[in-house]
Amino acid sequence: MSERRHAAFTSDGVVLLHGISRTARSFRRMELALGDAGFATLNLDYDSRRKPLDALAEDIHSSLDPFARSLDGSVHFVCHSMGGLLARVYLARYRPARLGRVVMLGTPNGGSEIADRLKNLAAYRALFGPAGQQLVTRRDAATSALLPAIDYQAGIIAGNRSVYPITSIGLPRPHDGRVSVANTRLDGMADHIVIRTSHPWLVRNAEAIAQTIAFLKGGNFTKS
Template sequence: MFFGTYEGTLTIAYCHPHVQRYRLCLWALALLITTGGCTTTQPSPEVATGECVVLVHGLWRNAWAMQPLANSLRESGFHTVSIDYDSTGKALEAVAKEEMAEAVRQCQTLTSGPVHLVTHSMGGLAARYYLATHALPPGGRVVMLAPPNDGSSVVSHFEGHPLLACLIGSAAAPLSESRPQRLPGATLTTPIGVIAGNNNPSPVPIPFLDSPNDSTVSVASTLLDGMDDFIVLPESHVSIRRSETVHRQIRAFLRQGRFEIDPTTPP
């Protein structure tokens, strides 16, 4: 366990024993590896508007990946709590019951007002598990950024290959196209807005990935039955977390239950 600060925020991190194994396994993808496998909770120390947002990162990432969004939300008056979980070694059901549940509890110590969820990529699937067994406080809403709600065509193509298991571990099952729409929480009562990206900066076409896409998740795969609003923005899978345009749309949905622009017609 170690203590540190990041831009005035106290960070308490607990490292899982799986970290070394994943670093060896993913040596060829070293640039993609951060410190996944540590759990970090970051409550904002600032006085907020009475609303709190739980931020949930995606595959191969950690809480620092959501820091630009956390900063933007805090500047707009929201409390923020960012979770960190072992995205390749821990089942999403367990993440929902443990890290996400604890983050919501921390939000409730900061405010008696609404608690929202904002997720990136596979974090959206973790949120669906959470919402299947937990209710957010009244007024809570969910925004999913580039969620693979209909699975990953790339993961499905290589399903069963030992290298895939090495690279993404326990994430393989929920990311398979045969599974996500059957996950708990596919039909939800909590208001949900989905933001998809259609900017693939790669000059080389990615096999098995339908267009349009954000270089990782296709626009079609982000759709979720029962979602309340949906927009497509010219962002990649990485830039969608950092874009101020996206941040503005997130704030709009959390406050109003709708995005600022007309929903894009699903493909």
Template structure:
């Protein structure tokens, strides 16, 4: 009888305690498929993952953040996850920051942003008036410039535990001429930074592959687990989020 009762308690324990959740947010003009390599690595590491697919070219950043975030968070909460972490690529990080302008996530854990345009991109500044740019990139793409009126420059400093992975290799030499070096072909390392961030690491990978290559995946996992990056290019800052924890 004691053995049976103990087994029931053990099963109840397994059902009520679940792994931390990681929400994956892809970037502009991409889909959830772009985050599959990262998702598989996170699943293998024991996280519960929510790989969000959203219509990045159909709406503004404000509308996308309001549409995308609540269902993703609901999935994590249904899993009874104690912490909700994020791994984002490119504009996905801006969606998270936009959402946090007016909302809180009480169990927010660590966030890894891969190639985030935290200060916008000079590529948008230079190409937004070129015919076809808006048609391809949609309303959100038009909001990712570096001016004071663009969304990245209007967002508040971060107050959560954030690590940024920035690329230093470009496969688009034309776009790189529009960017301060070093850059990843879409934005400069300098423009990935934001006040309040905890850590930064640069890797020799171009923008479209930051979340697909093992270099980026390994760094993301390391930050989620330890709150810092690893290797010679890793930098750690005295961020408020880690000082308060």
């Protein structure tokens, strides 16, 4: 499922990709802010817990491709957590002709230490499915091949607060409770910023939303 909104002020559009075990509803506040800023939006739902990243890229293509083609301007991506990895897989396979900028919020570009710890547990496998196995810090050759070096403008927003006092024990500090700040970084990124919030709230945090819009419009974050 997907939800599409049109804007009257710009010819650019934004594709929003939620994180694992989340839905498009988690991006609703961001979506409304992007619409107010003049962007058309496509807020996609996808079966994050049922398929690996390459299959998910195929699933979203049928909605994403016509949206990108319908725009007079560029198509940007705004992604939370695993949604950023999905965007990287998708762009390596189906890069739009007028690709704009990509913002990743709490994306485990270097993998998640939490996934390393829990990957062999039956409950984790049942909850997060095949894609959950691809979130580890030591990726196999097949997963690494899905995530080649980037050659587009990517801005990364990391959090440094946790609402998971138990499960985040052992995560290298600073972290957002799910991903260490260090592992959000990506070779070739255009900009990186750390804000005072936790992993699940990155999509709703007012500063994260403002910084996302600033990067989409100007190619950099606003530093105080």
